[in-house]
Amino acid sequence: MYIKAYLKEKRELIDSYLKSYFEVPSSPLILHEAIKYSLFAGGKRIRPILAIASYEACGGDSKEILPQASALELIHTYSLIHDDLPAMDNDDLRRGKPTNHKVFGEAMAILAGDALLTEAFFMMTNTVFNGKKLKLSPVLRVIRETSLAVGACGMVGGQAQDILSENLEPDIDTLEFIHLHKTAALITVSVRMGSILALAPKEKLQALTRYGENIGLTFQIIDDILDIEGNTKKLGKTTGSDNRKKKMTYPSLFGIEKSRKRAQNLISDAMDALRIFSREADPLREIASYLIKRRA
Numbered sequence: 500m501y502i503k504a505y506l507k508e509k510r511e512l513i514d515s516y517l518k519s520y521f522e523v524p525s526s527p528l529i530l531h532e533a534i535k536y537s538l539f540a541g542g543k544r545i546r547p548i549l550a551i552a553s554y555e556a557c558g559g560d561s562k563e564i565l566p567q568a569s570a571l572e573l574i575h576t577y578s579l580i581h582d583d584l585p586a587m588d589n590d591d592l593r594r595g596k597p598t599n600h601k602v603f604g605e606a607m608a609i610l611a612g613d614a615l616l617t618e619a620f621f622m623m624t625n626t627v628f629n630g631k632k633l634k635l636s637p638v639l640r641v642i643r644e645t646s647l648a649v650g651a652c653g654m655v656g657g658q659a660q661d662i663l664s665e666n667l668e669p670d671i672d673t674l675e676f677i678h679l680h681k682t683a684a685l686i687t688v689s690v691r692m693g694s695i696l697a698l699a700p701k702e703k704l705q706a707l708t709r710y711g712e713n714i715g716l717t718f719q720i721i722d723d724i725l726d727i728e729g730n731t732k733k734l735g736k737t738t739g740s741d742n743r744k745k746k747m748t749y750p751s752l753f754g755i756e757k758s759r760k761r762a763q764n765l766i767s768d769a770m771d772a773l774r775i776f777s778r779e780a781d782p783l784r785e786i787a788s789y790l791i792k793r794r795a
Contacts, residue, residue, distance in 0.1 A: 502785035509551055509561065510544045513572065516565045520622070533603040533611035538576050540594045541735070545718075546571040546689040549786065553693030553707050556780040563633070564696050566625035567641060571689050573619035574649050578658075578685075580612040587662070588740060595735035620646070633696060641692050648688035657681025666745045669752040677747060682722070683715025690714075690783075706772045707783075713769035714787050720762040721793060723748040724755060729794070766791045 517538060524531045550568040551561040561568075583590040583598040584605060590598055600608035623642050626633045647653055657680025664673055690711035694704045726741045727750055741748050749758040769787045773780045 502782070502789050505782050505785065506543070506548060506789070509548045512551075512561065512565065513544045513547045513569050514539075516569050517572065520569070529603065529607060530610055530614060533599060533607045534614055536602060537580050537593070537599045537611065538573070538615070540596055542572065542576065542594065544572055545786070546575050546685060549686065549689040549711070549783070550692040552780075552782040552786065553690045554697050555693070556707070556776055556783055557694050557697035557699040557703055558779070559693070559697040560631075562629045563631040564693065566628050567623050567633075567638065567692060567696060568689075570619040570622040571645075571685070571692070573615045573622065574645070575685065577612040577615035577619075578649075578654060580608050580615070582658070584608060587658075588744070590737060590740065592731070592736045616649075634698075637696050637698065641695055644688050644691060644695070648684040653680055653684035653688075654682075657684065661746065664747040667747065669747045671752065674747050674749065674752055678716050678719045678749075679712070682719035683712055686715035686718060687711035702775060706775050709772040710769045710783060710787070713765040713772065714790055717762045717765045717769070717787075717790055720749045720758050720765070721790065723750050724758055724762075725794070727755065762791055 521531070521535055521538070547568040550564065550571060554564050554568075555561055579593060580599045582588050583593055584600055591601060592598060598608075599611060603611070620642055623638065623645070626635055626638055649655065651659075657677050660673065661677045661681055664677065667673075687708060688711075690707045691704065694707045699707075723741060726738055726748070729738050731738050740746075741751070749761065753761065766787050770784060773784060776783075
C-alpha cells in the first residue's frame with residue numbers, strides 16, 4: 500500500500516467534511532475566523548485518520564464515522580492554539596504560519612481553543628451521517644473515553660506536568676507520565692474510537708489499544724528528536740524550544756541515539772499488536788512506519 504496516497508485520500512475526506520461544517524459563519528465573525536485559521540493551517544489529520552483506519556480494520560466504512568473522527572482534529576487544534584500561548588510555550592510559528600495569538604490576540608486565541616474543544620463533543624453526537632446511523636451507546640462511550648483522554652487525567656494533566664517539570668532534573672517516571680498523557684492519550688483514544696464504533700470484539704480493542712499507546716509514545720519521542728535535529732522551515736515551527744525551556748524530554752534523559760532506539764522498539768511492539776489482523780489493518784501498519792521515519 501502507498502501510505503502517502505492513503506493519507507492524502509483520508510485527509511481530503513476529513514478536510515471536506517470540516518470545511519462543510521464550518522462553511523456558515525457564526526457571530527462574532529472574528530471568533531469564527533480565528534477557529535478556521537488554525538483548523539485549516541495545514542495539519543496532517545493523523546488522529547482522525549487513525550480513527551478511520553482502525554474502524555476500517557474492524558470492518559467499517561470510513562464515511563460512516565466522519566463526524567466522530569473529525570472531532571478529534573478540533574481537539575488537537577485547540578491544544579495547539581493553547582500550547583502556543585505566551586503563558587505556555589510562547590511560540591511564534593505553527594505549521595509555518597504565525598500562531599493564532601499573534602494574529603488574533605491572546606484573548607481571541609483562548610476563546611478559539613475553548614470553542615473548538617466544546618464543538619468537538621457536539622460534533623461527536625452527530626449519529627446520522629452519510630445515510631448511516633450509529634448506535635448511540637457506542638457514541639456515548641467514545642465521548643466518555645475522549646473526555647477522559649483530553650482532560651485533567653489525560654492531555655491537560657500531561658501538559659500541566661510538562662510545565663511543572665521545566666528546569667527539573669529529568670527522571671523516567673515523570674517523563675513517561677508526560678508523554679503518556681500529553682500526547683499518547685489522544686492518539687490512543689483515536690485508535691480505540693474506530694474499534695468501539697465498529698463494535699469490535701474485546702481482543703481487537705485490546706490489540707488496537709496497545710498499538711495506539713506505542714505509536715503515541717513514538718510520536719512524542721520523534722517530536723523531541725526533531726526539536727533538536729529538525730529544520731524550522733520543514734517543521735513549520737521554531738526548533739530548539741525544548742532545550743531553551745529546559746523541558747523534560749527523551750533526548751534530555753537518554754540522548755538522541757537511545758531515544759531513537761526506544762522509538763524503534765515501540766513501533767515493533769505496535770506492529771506485533773496488529774498480528775491478529777490481516778491486510779485490513781495495513782494502513783495502521785503503514786502509519787506506524789511513517790511515524791518512525793517522519794521529518795516534519
